[in-house]
Amino acid sequence: MKYFIDFLTELKKGTIAPVYLLYGPESYLREQAIERLKEYVLPPGGEQLNFEVLDGSVMSGQEIATAAASTSFIPGRRLVLVRSPQIFQANSGKNEREIKHVLDYLAAPCPGTCLVFETAQNVDRRKKIYKEMARAGRAIEFTLLKPADLTKWLAKRAREEGCAINREAATELLARCGRDMYTLYHEMQKLTCYKGPGKTIGLGTVRQLVAPRVEESIFEVVDAIGEKNCVRALSGIRNLLLQKQQPQQIIGMVARQFRLILQVQGLAGAGQSREQIIAVLKLHPFVYTKIYGQRRNFSVAQLVMALNNLAELDHYIKTGRADFYPAMETFILKICA
The missing domain is CATH 1.20.272.10 (Zinc Finger, Delta Prime; domain 3)
Structure with a gap:
Protein backbone atom coordinates (compact mmCIF):
# COMPACT_ATOMS: atom_id res chain seq x y z
CA MET A 1 0.00 0.00 0.00
CA LYS A 2 2.95 2.31 0.61
CA TYR A 3 3.66 2.69 -3.11
CA PHE A 4 0.12 3.98 -3.67
CA ILE A 5 0.19 6.34 -0.68
CA ASP A 6 3.54 7.75 -1.86
CA PHE A 7 2.05 8.27 -5.32
CA LEU A 8 -0.92 10.20 -3.90
CA THR A 9 1.37 12.27 -1.67
CA GLU A 10 3.40 13.35 -4.70
CA LEU A 11 0.25 14.42 -6.56
CA LYS A 12 -1.02 16.42 -3.59
CA LYS A 13 2.33 18.24 -3.47
CA GLY A 14 1.93 19.12 -7.15
CA THR A 15 4.72 16.77 -8.26
CA ILE A 16 3.44 15.32 -11.53
CA ALA A 17 5.89 13.37 -13.68
CA PRO A 18 5.84 13.84 -17.47
CA VAL A 19 5.57 10.06 -17.95
CA TYR A 20 4.37 7.17 -15.80
CA LEU A 21 4.54 3.39 -16.08
CA LEU A 22 1.89 1.75 -13.89
CA TYR A 23 2.27 -2.02 -13.95
CA GLY A 24 1.54 -5.14 -11.93
CA PRO A 25 -1.37 -7.36 -10.86
CA GLU A 26 -3.26 -4.94 -8.55
CA SER A 27 -5.81 -3.61 -11.06
CA TYR A 28 -8.08 -1.76 -8.61
CA LEU A 29 -5.30 0.53 -7.36
CA ARG A 30 -3.98 1.04 -10.91
CA GLU A 31 -7.39 2.34 -11.95
CA GLN A 32 -7.59 4.50 -8.84
CA ALA A 33 -4.19 5.96 -9.74
CA ILE A 34 -5.45 6.85 -13.22
CA GLU A 35 -8.53 8.54 -11.74
CA ARG A 36 -6.34 10.60 -9.42
CA LEU A 37 -4.12 11.62 -12.35
CA LYS A 38 -7.20 12.78 -14.24
CA GLU A 39 -8.16 14.95 -11.26
CA TYR A 40 -4.74 16.55 -10.90
CA VAL A 41 -3.63 16.78 -14.55
CA LEU A 42 -6.69 17.73 -16.57
CA PRO A 43 -8.01 21.28 -16.55
CA PRO A 44 -11.65 21.95 -15.57
CA GLY A 45 -13.86 20.90 -18.46
CA GLY A 46 -10.97 19.17 -20.21
CA GLU A 47 -12.02 15.60 -19.41
CA GLN A 48 -13.10 15.00 -23.01
CA LEU A 49 -10.78 17.04 -25.23
CA ASN A 50 -7.59 16.72 -23.15
CA PHE A 51 -7.85 13.02 -22.28
CA GLU A 52 -6.91 10.36 -24.85
CA VAL A 53 -6.83 6.58 -24.45
CA LEU A 54 -4.71 4.42 -26.79
CA ASP A 55 -4.54 0.65 -27.24
CA GLY A 56 -0.86 -0.15 -26.78
CA SER A 57 -1.27 -3.71 -28.04
CA VAL A 58 -1.91 -2.46 -31.60
CA MET A 59 -0.52 1.08 -31.70
CA SER A 60 2.95 1.55 -33.13
CA GLY A 61 5.69 3.36 -31.23
CA GLN A 62 5.49 6.21 -33.71
CA GLU A 63 1.73 6.59 -33.20
CA ILE A 64 2.16 6.67 -29.41
CA ALA A 65 4.93 9.29 -29.63
CA THR A 66 2.91 11.40 -32.08
CA ALA A 67 -0.17 11.33 -29.86
CA ALA A 68 1.88 12.33 -26.81
CA ALA A 69 3.55 15.21 -28.67
CA SER A 70 0.28 16.67 -29.96
CA THR A 71 -0.83 20.03 -28.64
CA SER A 72 -3.96 20.61 -26.58
CA PHE A 73 -7.14 22.01 -28.11
CA ILE A 74 -7.88 23.97 -24.93
CA PRO A 75 -5.56 25.49 -22.30
CA GLY A 76 -4.09 23.05 -19.79
CA ARG A 77 -2.18 19.78 -19.82
CA ARG A 78 -3.17 16.67 -21.75
CA LEU A 79 -3.34 13.18 -20.30
CA VAL A 80 -2.53 10.37 -22.76
CA LEU A 81 -3.20 6.87 -21.41
CA VAL A 82 -1.66 3.87 -23.23
CA ARG A 83 -3.26 0.64 -22.09
CA SER A 84 -1.54 -2.76 -22.45
CA PRO A 85 1.71 -1.52 -24.04
CA GLN A 86 3.86 -4.32 -25.42
CA ILE A 87 7.15 -2.42 -25.56
CA PHE A 88 8.12 -3.08 -21.92
CA GLN A 89 7.88 -6.88 -22.10
CA ALA A 90 10.79 -9.22 -22.70
CA ASN A 91 9.42 -10.60 -25.98
CA SER A 92 7.30 -7.68 -27.09
CA GLY A 93 7.46 -8.42 -30.81
CA LYS A 94 8.13 -4.71 -31.42
CA ASN A 95 11.20 -3.98 -33.50
CA GLU A 96 13.92 -1.57 -32.41
CA ARG A 97 12.72 1.08 -34.83
CA GLU A 98 9.28 1.16 -33.19
CA ILE A 99 10.78 1.33 -29.72
CA LYS A 100 13.17 4.10 -30.81
CA HIS A 101 10.24 6.43 -31.47
CA VAL A 102 9.19 6.10 -27.82
CA LEU A 103 12.80 6.40 -26.63
CA ASP A 104 13.17 9.63 -28.59
CA TYR A 105 10.03 10.97 -26.93
CA LEU A 106 11.25 9.97 -23.45
CA ALA A 107 14.48 11.87 -24.09
CA ALA A 108 12.45 15.10 -24.38
CA PRO A 109 8.85 14.65 -23.17
CA CYS A 110 6.27 17.21 -24.22
CA PRO A 111 5.83 19.64 -21.30
CA GLY A 112 2.10 19.95 -21.99
CA THR A 113 1.44 16.18 -21.80
CA CYS A 114 1.38 13.58 -19.06
CA LEU A 115 1.93 10.22 -20.79
CA VAL A 116 0.83 7.13 -18.83
CA PHE A 117 1.56 3.51 -19.74
CA GLU A 118 -0.68 1.03 -17.89
CA THR A 119 -0.46 -2.77 -17.90
CA ALA A 120 -1.27 -5.77 -15.71
CA GLN A 121 1.74 -7.63 -17.12
CA ASN A 122 5.20 -7.80 -15.61
CA VAL A 123 7.78 -5.68 -17.37
CA ASP A 124 11.40 -6.42 -18.24
CA ARG A 125 13.43 -4.05 -16.08
CA ARG A 126 16.58 -4.92 -18.02
CA LYS A 127 15.32 -3.29 -21.21
CA LYS A 128 16.60 0.12 -22.18
CA ILE A 129 13.09 1.45 -22.60
CA TYR A 130 12.22 0.60 -18.99
CA LYS A 131 15.37 2.29 -17.72
CA GLU A 132 14.70 5.40 -19.81
CA MET A 133 11.08 5.41 -18.65
CA ALA A 134 12.17 5.29 -14.98
CA ARG A 135 14.74 8.05 -15.61
CA ALA A 136 12.32 10.38 -17.39
CA GLY A 137 9.37 9.81 -15.05
CA ARG A 138 7.99 7.31 -12.56
CA ALA A 139 7.72 3.51 -12.86
CA ILE A 140 5.43 2.10 -10.15
CA GLU A 141 4.80 -1.61 -9.59
CA PHE A 142 1.27 -2.28 -8.32
CA THR A 143 1.74 -5.43 -6.25
CA LEU A 144 -1.10 -7.26 -4.50
CA LEU A 145 -1.62 -5.98 -0.98
CA LYS A 146 -0.78 -8.06 2.08
CA PRO A 147 -3.70 -9.37 4.20
CA ALA A 148 -2.85 -6.91 7.01
CA ASP A 149 -3.08 -3.95 4.60
CA LEU A 150 -6.31 -5.27 3.10
CA THR A 151 -7.83 -5.64 6.58
CA LYS A 152 -7.09 -1.96 7.26
CA TRP A 153 -8.51 -1.00 3.87
CA LEU A 154 -11.73 -2.96 4.54
CA ALA A 155 -12.12 -1.13 7.86
CA LYS A 156 -11.62 2.20 6.04
CA ARG A 157 -14.19 1.28 3.38
CA ALA A 158 -16.69 0.37 6.11
CA ARG A 159 -16.13 3.73 7.89
CA GLU A 160 -16.66 5.59 4.62
CA GLU A 161 -20.11 3.98 4.41
CA GLY A 162 -20.92 4.73 8.05
CA CYS A 163 -20.41 1.14 9.21
CA ALA A 164 -17.76 -0.95 10.94
CA ILE A 165 -16.40 -4.44 10.30
CA ASN A 166 -14.87 -6.61 13.01
CA ARG A 167 -11.61 -8.52 12.57
CA GLU A 168 -13.26 -11.96 12.29
CA ALA A 169 -15.55 -10.74 9.52
CA ALA A 170 -12.67 -9.10 7.64
CA THR A 171 -10.61 -12.30 7.86
CA GLU A 172 -13.54 -14.37 6.57
CA LEU A 173 -14.16 -11.91 3.73
CA LEU A 174 -10.52 -12.20 2.63
CA ALA A 175 -10.76 -16.00 2.82
CA ARG A 176 -13.84 -15.97 0.58
CA CYS A 177 -12.76 -13.31 -1.90
CA GLY A 178 -8.98 -13.53 -1.94
CA ARG A 179 -6.86 -10.41 -2.46
CA ASP A 180 -8.67 -9.04 -5.51
CA MET A 181 -9.62 -5.51 -4.45
CA TYR A 182 -12.34 -5.13 -7.09
CA THR A 183 -14.15 -8.16 -5.68
CA LEU A 184 -13.63 -6.95 -2.11
CA TYR A 185 -14.90 -3.47 -3.04
CA HIS A 186 -18.15 -4.80 -4.51
CA GLU A 187 -18.70 -7.25 -1.65
CA MET A 188 -18.19 -4.43 0.87
CA GLN A 189 -20.79 -2.35 -0.96
CA LYS A 190 -23.23 -5.24 -0.63
CA LEU A 191 -22.43 -5.79 3.06
CA THR A 192 -22.67 -2.12 4.05
CA CYS A 193 -25.96 -1.69 2.19
CA TYR A 194 -27.37 -4.74 3.95
CA LYS A 195 -26.30 -3.66 7.45
CA GLY A 196 -26.98 0.07 7.13
CA PRO A 197 -25.30 3.07 8.81
CA GLY A 198 -24.16 2.71 12.39
CA LYS A 199 -24.05 -1.10 12.30
CA THR A 200 -21.13 -3.54 12.51
CA ILE A 201 -20.53 -6.23 9.90
CA GLY A 202 -19.93 -9.50 11.72
CA LEU A 203 -18.79 -12.99 10.80
CA GLY A 204 -22.36 -14.28 10.37
CA THR A 205 -23.24 -11.54 7.87
CA VAL A 206 -20.22 -12.32 5.71
CA ARG A 207 -21.03 -16.04 5.71
CA GLN A 208 -24.64 -15.29 4.86
CA LEU A 209 -24.06 -12.88 1.96
CA VAL A 210 -20.66 -13.71 0.44
CA ALA A 211 -20.25 -16.90 -1.55
CA PRO A 212 -17.06 -18.81 -0.71
CA ARG A 213 -14.35 -19.34 -3.31
Whole structure:
Protein backbone atom coordinates (compact mmCIF):
# COMPACT_ATOMS: atom_id res chain seq x y z
CA MET A 1 0.00 0.00 0.00
CA LYS A 2 2.95 2.31 0.61
CA TYR A 3 3.66 2.69 -3.11
CA PHE A 4 0.12 3.98 -3.67
CA ILE A 5 0.19 6.34 -0.68
CA ASP A 6 3.54 7.75 -1.86
CA PHE A 7 2.05 8.27 -5.32
CA LEU A 8 -0.92 10.20 -3.90
CA THR A 9 1.37 12.27 -1.67
CA GLU A 10 3.40 13.35 -4.70
CA LEU A 11 0.25 14.42 -6.56
CA LYS A 12 -1.02 16.42 -3.59
CA LYS A 13 2.33 18.24 -3.47
CA GLY A 14 1.93 19.12 -7.15
CA THR A 15 4.72 16.77 -8.26
CA ILE A 16 3.44 15.32 -11.53
CA ALA A 17 5.89 13.37 -13.68
CA PRO A 18 5.84 13.84 -17.47
CA VAL A 19 5.57 10.06 -17.95
CA TYR A 20 4.37 7.17 -15.80
CA LEU A 21 4.54 3.39 -16.08
CA LEU A 22 1.89 1.75 -13.89
CA TYR A 23 2.27 -2.02 -13.95
CA GLY A 24 1.54 -5.14 -11.93
CA PRO A 25 -1.37 -7.36 -10.86
CA GLU A 26 -3.26 -4.94 -8.55
CA SER A 27 -5.81 -3.61 -11.06
CA TYR A 28 -8.08 -1.76 -8.61
CA LEU A 29 -5.30 0.53 -7.36
CA ARG A 30 -3.98 1.04 -10.91
CA GLU A 31 -7.39 2.34 -11.95
CA GLN A 32 -7.59 4.50 -8.84
CA ALA A 33 -4.19 5.96 -9.74
CA ILE A 34 -5.45 6.85 -13.22
CA GLU A 35 -8.53 8.54 -11.74
CA ARG A 36 -6.34 10.60 -9.42
CA LEU A 37 -4.12 11.62 -12.35
CA LYS A 38 -7.20 12.78 -14.24
CA GLU A 39 -8.16 14.95 -11.26
CA TYR A 40 -4.74 16.55 -10.90
CA VAL A 41 -3.63 16.78 -14.55
CA LEU A 42 -6.69 17.73 -16.57
CA PRO A 43 -8.01 21.28 -16.55
CA PRO A 44 -11.65 21.95 -15.57
CA GLY A 45 -13.86 20.90 -18.46
CA GLY A 46 -10.97 19.17 -20.21
CA GLU A 47 -12.02 15.60 -19.41
CA GLN A 48 -13.10 15.00 -23.01
CA LEU A 49 -10.78 17.04 -25.23
CA ASN A 50 -7.59 16.72 -23.15
CA PHE A 51 -7.85 13.02 -22.28
CA GLU A 52 -6.91 10.36 -24.85
CA VAL A 53 -6.83 6.58 -24.45
CA LEU A 54 -4.71 4.42 -26.79
CA ASP A 55 -4.54 0.65 -27.24
CA GLY A 56 -0.86 -0.15 -26.78
CA SER A 57 -1.27 -3.71 -28.04
CA VAL A 58 -1.91 -2.46 -31.60
CA MET A 59 -0.52 1.08 -31.70
CA SER A 60 2.95 1.55 -33.13
CA GLY A 61 5.69 3.36 -31.23
CA GLN A 62 5.49 6.21 -33.71
CA GLU A 63 1.73 6.59 -33.20
CA ILE A 64 2.16 6.67 -29.41
CA ALA A 65 4.93 9.29 -29.63
CA THR A 66 2.91 11.40 -32.08
CA ALA A 67 -0.17 11.33 -29.86
CA ALA A 68 1.88 12.33 -26.81
CA ALA A 69 3.55 15.21 -28.67
CA SER A 70 0.28 16.67 -29.96
CA THR A 71 -0.83 20.03 -28.64
CA SER A 72 -3.96 20.61 -26.58
CA PHE A 73 -7.14 22.01 -28.11
CA ILE A 74 -7.88 23.97 -24.93
CA PRO A 75 -5.56 25.49 -22.30
CA GLY A 76 -4.09 23.05 -19.79
CA ARG A 77 -2.18 19.78 -19.82
CA ARG A 78 -3.17 16.67 -21.75
CA LEU A 79 -3.34 13.18 -20.30
CA VAL A 80 -2.53 10.37 -22.76
CA LEU A 81 -3.20 6.87 -21.41
CA VAL A 82 -1.66 3.87 -23.23
CA ARG A 83 -3.26 0.64 -22.09
CA SER A 84 -1.54 -2.76 -22.45
CA PRO A 85 1.71 -1.52 -24.04
CA GLN A 86 3.86 -4.32 -25.42
CA ILE A 87 7.15 -2.42 -25.56
CA PHE A 88 8.12 -3.08 -21.92
CA GLN A 89 7.88 -6.88 -22.10
CA ALA A 90 10.79 -9.22 -22.70
CA ASN A 91 9.42 -10.60 -25.98
CA SER A 92 7.30 -7.68 -27.09
CA GLY A 93 7.46 -8.42 -30.81
CA LYS A 94 8.13 -4.71 -31.42
CA ASN A 95 11.20 -3.98 -33.50
CA GLU A 96 13.92 -1.57 -32.41
CA ARG A 97 12.72 1.08 -34.83
CA GLU A 98 9.28 1.16 -33.19
CA ILE A 99 10.78 1.33 -29.72
CA LYS A 100 13.17 4.10 -30.81
CA HIS A 101 10.24 6.43 -31.47
CA VAL A 102 9.19 6.10 -27.82
CA LEU A 103 12.80 6.40 -26.63
CA ASP A 104 13.17 9.63 -28.59
CA TYR A 105 10.03 10.97 -26.93
CA LEU A 106 11.25 9.97 -23.45
CA ALA A 107 14.48 11.87 -24.09
CA ALA A 108 12.45 15.10 -24.38
CA PRO A 109 8.85 14.65 -23.17
CA CYS A 110 6.27 17.21 -24.22
CA PRO A 111 5.83 19.64 -21.30
CA GLY A 112 2.10 19.95 -21.99
CA THR A 113 1.44 16.18 -21.80
CA CYS A 114 1.38 13.58 -19.06
CA LEU A 115 1.93 10.22 -20.79
CA VAL A 116 0.83 7.13 -18.83
CA PHE A 117 1.56 3.51 -19.74
CA GLU A 118 -0.68 1.03 -17.89
CA THR A 119 -0.46 -2.77 -17.90
CA ALA A 120 -1.27 -5.77 -15.71
CA GLN A 121 1.74 -7.63 -17.12
CA ASN A 122 5.20 -7.80 -15.61
CA VAL A 123 7.78 -5.68 -17.37
CA ASP A 124 11.40 -6.42 -18.24
CA ARG A 125 13.43 -4.05 -16.08
CA ARG A 126 16.58 -4.92 -18.02
CA LYS A 127 15.32 -3.29 -21.21
CA LYS A 128 16.60 0.12 -22.18
CA ILE A 129 13.09 1.45 -22.60
CA TYR A 130 12.22 0.60 -18.99
CA LYS A 131 15.37 2.29 -17.72
CA GLU A 132 14.70 5.40 -19.81
CA MET A 133 11.08 5.41 -18.65
CA ALA A 134 12.17 5.29 -14.98
CA ARG A 135 14.74 8.05 -15.61
CA ALA A 136 12.32 10.38 -17.39
CA GLY A 137 9.37 9.81 -15.05
CA ARG A 138 7.99 7.31 -12.56
CA ALA A 139 7.72 3.51 -12.86
CA ILE A 140 5.43 2.10 -10.15
CA GLU A 141 4.80 -1.61 -9.59
CA PHE A 142 1.27 -2.28 -8.32
CA THR A 143 1.74 -5.43 -6.25
CA LEU A 144 -1.10 -7.26 -4.50
CA LEU A 145 -1.62 -5.98 -0.98
CA LYS A 146 -0.78 -8.06 2.08
CA PRO A 147 -3.70 -9.37 4.20
CA ALA A 148 -2.85 -6.91 7.01
CA ASP A 149 -3.08 -3.95 4.60
CA LEU A 150 -6.31 -5.27 3.10
CA THR A 151 -7.83 -5.64 6.58
CA LYS A 152 -7.09 -1.96 7.26
CA TRP A 153 -8.51 -1.00 3.87
CA LEU A 154 -11.73 -2.96 4.54
CA ALA A 155 -12.12 -1.13 7.86
CA LYS A 156 -11.62 2.20 6.04
CA ARG A 157 -14.19 1.28 3.38
CA ALA A 158 -16.69 0.37 6.11
CA ARG A 159 -16.13 3.73 7.89
CA GLU A 160 -16.66 5.59 4.62
CA GLU A 161 -20.11 3.98 4.41
CA GLY A 162 -20.92 4.73 8.05
CA CYS A 163 -20.41 1.14 9.21
CA ALA A 164 -17.76 -0.95 10.94
CA ILE A 165 -16.40 -4.44 10.30
CA ASN A 166 -14.87 -6.61 13.01
CA ARG A 167 -11.61 -8.52 12.57
CA GLU A 168 -13.26 -11.96 12.29
CA ALA A 169 -15.55 -10.74 9.52
CA ALA A 170 -12.67 -9.10 7.64
CA THR A 171 -10.61 -12.30 7.86
CA GLU A 172 -13.54 -14.37 6.57
CA LEU A 173 -14.16 -11.91 3.73
CA LEU A 174 -10.52 -12.20 2.63
CA ALA A 175 -10.76 -16.00 2.82
CA ARG A 176 -13.84 -15.97 0.58
CA CYS A 177 -12.76 -13.31 -1.90
CA GLY A 178 -8.98 -13.53 -1.94
CA ARG A 179 -6.86 -10.41 -2.46
CA ASP A 180 -8.67 -9.04 -5.51
CA MET A 181 -9.62 -5.51 -4.45
CA TYR A 182 -12.34 -5.13 -7.09
CA THR A 183 -14.15 -8.16 -5.68
CA LEU A 184 -13.63 -6.95 -2.11
CA TYR A 185 -14.90 -3.47 -3.04
CA HIS A 186 -18.15 -4.80 -4.51
CA GLU A 187 -18.70 -7.25 -1.65
CA MET A 188 -18.19 -4.43 0.87
CA GLN A 189 -20.79 -2.35 -0.96
CA LYS A 190 -23.23 -5.24 -0.63
CA LEU A 191 -22.43 -5.79 3.06
CA THR A 192 -22.67 -2.12 4.05
CA CYS A 193 -25.96 -1.69 2.19
CA TYR A 194 -27.37 -4.74 3.95
CA LYS A 195 -26.30 -3.66 7.45
CA GLY A 196 -26.98 0.07 7.13
CA PRO A 197 -25.30 3.07 8.81
CA GLY A 198 -24.16 2.71 12.39
CA LYS A 199 -24.05 -1.10 12.30
CA THR A 200 -21.13 -3.54 12.51
CA ILE A 201 -20.53 -6.23 9.90
CA GLY A 202 -19.93 -9.50 11.72
CA LEU A 203 -18.79 -12.99 10.80
CA GLY A 204 -22.36 -14.28 10.37
CA THR A 205 -23.24 -11.54 7.87
CA VAL A 206 -20.22 -12.32 5.71
CA ARG A 207 -21.03 -16.04 5.71
CA GLN A 208 -24.64 -15.29 4.86
CA LEU A 209 -24.06 -12.88 1.96
CA VAL A 210 -20.66 -13.71 0.44
CA ALA A 211 -20.25 -16.90 -1.55
CA PRO A 212 -17.06 -18.81 -0.71
CA ARG A 213 -14.35 -19.34 -3.31
CA VAL A 214 -13.88 -22.83 -4.67
CA GLU A 215 -10.70 -23.20 -2.60
CA GLU A 216 -12.57 -22.25 0.57
CA SER A 217 -15.33 -24.76 -0.26
CA ILE A 218 -12.70 -27.49 -0.57
CA PHE A 219 -11.28 -26.52 2.84
CA GLU A 220 -14.77 -26.83 4.31
CA VAL A 221 -15.33 -30.27 2.75
CA VAL A 222 -12.01 -31.61 4.08
CA ASP A 223 -12.63 -29.97 7.47
CA ALA A 224 -16.00 -31.72 7.67
CA ILE A 225 -14.47 -35.08 6.71
CA GLY A 226 -11.83 -34.64 9.41
CA GLU A 227 -14.55 -33.92 11.96
CA LYS A 228 -16.49 -37.01 10.77
CA ASN A 229 -19.38 -34.73 9.76
CA CYS A 230 -20.69 -36.51 6.66
CA VAL A 231 -23.74 -34.24 6.27
CA ARG A 232 -21.63 -31.05 6.11
CA ALA A 233 -19.07 -32.69 3.80
CA LEU A 234 -21.75 -33.81 1.34
CA SER A 235 -23.40 -30.39 1.53
CA GLY A 236 -20.04 -28.91 0.53
CA ILE A 237 -19.84 -31.24 -2.48
CA ARG A 238 -23.34 -30.18 -3.56
CA ASN A 239 -22.34 -26.52 -3.25
CA LEU A 240 -19.34 -27.13 -5.52
CA LEU A 241 -21.64 -28.72 -8.10
CA LEU A 242 -23.96 -25.69 -7.84
CA GLN A 243 -20.90 -23.51 -8.55
CA LYS A 244 -20.64 -25.39 -11.87
CA GLN A 245 -17.47 -27.26 -10.89
CA GLN A 246 -16.91 -30.40 -12.94
CA PRO A 247 -16.70 -33.78 -11.12
CA GLN A 248 -13.10 -34.39 -12.23
CA GLN A 249 -12.13 -30.93 -10.98
CA ILE A 250 -13.72 -31.57 -7.60
CA ILE A 251 -11.95 -34.91 -7.23
CA GLY A 252 -8.66 -33.31 -8.26
CA MET A 253 -9.03 -30.45 -5.79
CA VAL A 254 -10.00 -32.72 -2.89
CA ALA A 255 -7.08 -35.03 -3.72
CA ARG A 256 -4.71 -32.05 -3.85
CA GLN A 257 -5.90 -31.00 -0.41
CA PHE A 258 -5.24 -34.44 1.09
CA ARG A 259 -1.86 -34.57 -0.66
CA LEU A 260 -0.85 -31.21 0.81
CA ILE A 261 -1.95 -32.29 4.29
CA LEU A 262 0.23 -35.40 3.93
CA GLN A 263 3.20 -33.32 2.74
CA VAL A 264 2.83 -30.72 5.48
CA GLN A 265 2.49 -33.48 8.07
CA GLY A 266 5.69 -35.12 6.84
CA LEU A 267 7.71 -31.90 6.65
CA ALA A 268 6.51 -30.69 10.06
CA GLY A 269 7.35 -34.09 11.54
CA ALA A 270 10.84 -33.79 10.10
CA GLY A 271 11.34 -30.53 11.99
CA GLN A 272 10.83 -28.10 9.09
CA SER A 273 9.75 -24.58 10.12
CA ARG A 274 6.64 -22.78 8.88
CA GLU A 275 8.68 -20.62 6.48
CA GLN A 276 10.59 -23.64 5.14
CA ILE A 277 7.38 -25.59 4.46
CA ILE A 278 5.77 -22.61 2.70
CA ALA A 279 8.87 -22.24 0.52
CA VAL A 280 9.16 -25.93 -0.32
CA LEU A 281 5.47 -26.41 -1.19
CA LYS A 282 5.04 -22.88 -2.62
CA LEU A 283 1.96 -22.22 -0.47
CA HIS A 284 0.26 -18.97 0.41
CA PRO A 285 0.58 -18.39 4.19
CA PHE A 286 -3.22 -18.49 4.58
CA VAL A 287 -3.40 -21.87 2.81
CA TYR A 288 -0.57 -23.19 4.97
CA THR A 289 -2.38 -22.16 8.16
CA LYS A 290 -5.55 -23.99 7.09
CA ILE A 291 -3.67 -27.14 6.08
CA TYR A 292 -1.50 -27.13 9.21
CA GLY A 293 -4.66 -27.11 11.30
CA GLN A 294 -6.28 -29.88 9.24
CA ARG A 295 -3.31 -32.24 9.64
CA ARG A 296 -4.40 -33.02 13.22
CA ASN A 297 -7.59 -34.64 11.96
CA PHE A 298 -5.89 -37.39 9.94
CA SER A 299 -3.30 -40.07 10.44
CA VAL A 300 -0.81 -40.89 7.68
CA ALA A 301 -2.68 -44.14 6.98
CA GLN A 302 -5.99 -42.25 6.58
CA LEU A 303 -4.42 -39.76 4.19
CA VAL A 304 -2.86 -42.49 2.03
CA MET A 305 -6.16 -44.39 1.98
CA ALA A 306 -8.05 -41.23 0.97
CA LEU A 307 -5.67 -40.59 -1.93
CA ASN A 308 -5.89 -44.19 -3.14
CA ASN A 309 -9.70 -44.14 -2.92
CA LEU A 310 -9.90 -40.86 -4.83
CA ALA A 311 -7.65 -42.22 -7.60
CA GLU A 312 -9.90 -45.26 -7.87
CA LEU A 313 -13.05 -43.09 -7.81
CA ASP A 314 -11.64 -40.88 -10.58
CA HIS A 315 -10.92 -43.94 -12.74
CA TYR A 316 -14.43 -45.36 -12.23
CA ILE A 317 -16.10 -42.08 -13.21
CA LYS A 318 -13.91 -41.57 -16.29
CA THR A 319 -14.66 -45.10 -17.50
CA GLY A 320 -18.40 -44.79 -16.81
CA ARG A 321 -18.42 -47.40 -14.06
CA ALA A 322 -19.79 -44.98 -11.46
CA ASP A 323 -21.78 -41.76 -11.18
CA PHE A 324 -20.03 -38.90 -9.42
CA TYR A 325 -22.28 -37.97 -6.50
CA PRO A 326 -23.13 -41.51 -5.29
CA ALA A 327 -19.46 -42.49 -5.62
CA MET A 328 -18.31 -39.39 -3.70
CA GLU A 329 -20.96 -40.06 -1.05
CA THR A 330 -19.60 -43.59 -0.59
CA PHE A 331 -16.04 -42.21 -0.37
CA ILE A 332 -16.97 -39.69 2.31
CA LEU A 333 -18.94 -42.24 4.36
CA LYS A 334 -15.99 -44.63 4.18
CA ILE A 335 -13.44 -42.00 5.26
CA CYS A 336 -15.67 -40.77 8.08
CA ALA A 337 -16.32 -44.28 9.44
